[in-house]
Amino acid sequence: MELQDLKIAGISIAPGVEKQIDAQIAKLPSRTPIDIPIIVSRSKKPGPTLLITGGMHGDEINGIEIVRRVITNNYHRPLIGTVICIPILNVYGFIHFSRQTVGGKDMNRSFPGTRNGSLASQLAYRLTQDILPLIDYGIDFHTGGARINNYPQVRANLDEPKNMELVQAFSPKFMIHSPFREKSFRKEAAKKGTPILVYEGGESLRLRKHAIDVGINGLLRVMKHLKMRDEAPVSKGESYFIKKSSWLRAKSAGIYHSFFRTGEYVEKGTVVGLITGPYGEFEHKMKAHISGYAIAINNNPVVNRGDALIHIGIPD
Structure with a gap:
């Protein structure tokens, strides 16, 4: 052809x-x-x-x-x-x-x-x-x-x-x-x-x-x-299908301190971070509401109530 x-x-x-x-x-x-x-x-x-x-x-x-x-x-x-x-x-x-x-x-x-x-x-x-x-x-x-x-x-x-x-x-x-x-x-x-x-x-x-x-x-x-190349790096590690996910959201405004990194597994009820008052007036623990993998994390430490903090993906 x-x-x-x-x-x-x-x-x-x-x-x-x-x-x-x-x-x-x-x-x-x-x-x-x-x-x-x-x-x-x-x-x-x-x-x-x-x-x-x-x-x-x-x-x-x-x-x-x-x-x-x-x-x-x-x-x-x-x-x-x-x-x-x-x-x-x-x-x-x-x-x-x-x-x-x-x-x-x-x-x-x-x-x-x-x-x-x-x-x-x-x-x-x-x-x-x-x-x-x-x-x-x-x-x-x-x-x-x-x-x-x-x-x-x-x-x-x-x-x-x-x-x-x-x-x-x-x-x-x-x-x-x-x-x-x-x-x-x-x-x-x-x-x-x-x-x-x-x-x-x-x-x-x-x-x-x-x-x-x-x-x-x-x-x-x-x-x-697609047969467009002869060689490619071999994939390392497991792959997970994620069909459901949910954002953990801030319960109060303040400064967020994350305890987890992206890619890590999070158990429901685990403390994933703290929200603190800028004047030392409070510390609120943030606990995972579901179990799954942290597929995304908010790196902005200054948060308002309702802001997305950690995106948890549930493996299928």
Whole structure:
């Protein structure tokens, strides 16, 4: 079967070619153009097309670093098929240290987008129209927001066989069943039958080596599963399916002192931390309300009543 050229943003990429496409999305008020670099690497042999993205939220640096290292180490060059890498989807958020785009809009709540809507909507529209029809699979790399530190985990609708197949190939410690969120990229892709895995690891505006390494190694295992690579690191340790989870929330305002790290097992009734008054007037013990694994922890010590403190996942 003769392979056809791939076209993105009006630029053709022939089989066996690697090319960077600088897709112009908008201009700053200074008239400085804002481009999104898209790195496309194609094999001469037919195979699937895999999309690898980071920076959907501009302050989630671990995901950006994962895609950067994939490109730097030439992991994106497939034996078969095509790999499309977009390290930073939300350039505006990246340069402003922000989760959102201009106007406070969340790009991952703006799909399928519109041609003339908000900037977030326009970005979502371009991804939906120009990239989504070309791909067979995708992995979208994210990081915990608002000082939430996520233990490396993969989220997907585990009721879908294609998703389950990819999640098991990725082989993280935690495989989390996650229903679709309205207007998200993952849900829009699912409408077209395209499985997208969401990887979460670490916290915003902070590089964490463990989260980056786990993300890269999992991606390489997925590529090997798709026959796009010959080799991939062997997964170490057990994996747990998480279908139910619950946040332990602060019972009072104050300063929170956590006694647990992400990834650790928590028994119901265990004291997981203290909330103290800033003037020494009280200390409140926070006890786990269920047993399970700490899949995320709030690293912001200043809390209000009702704030999320520790996310406990119940293994299935």
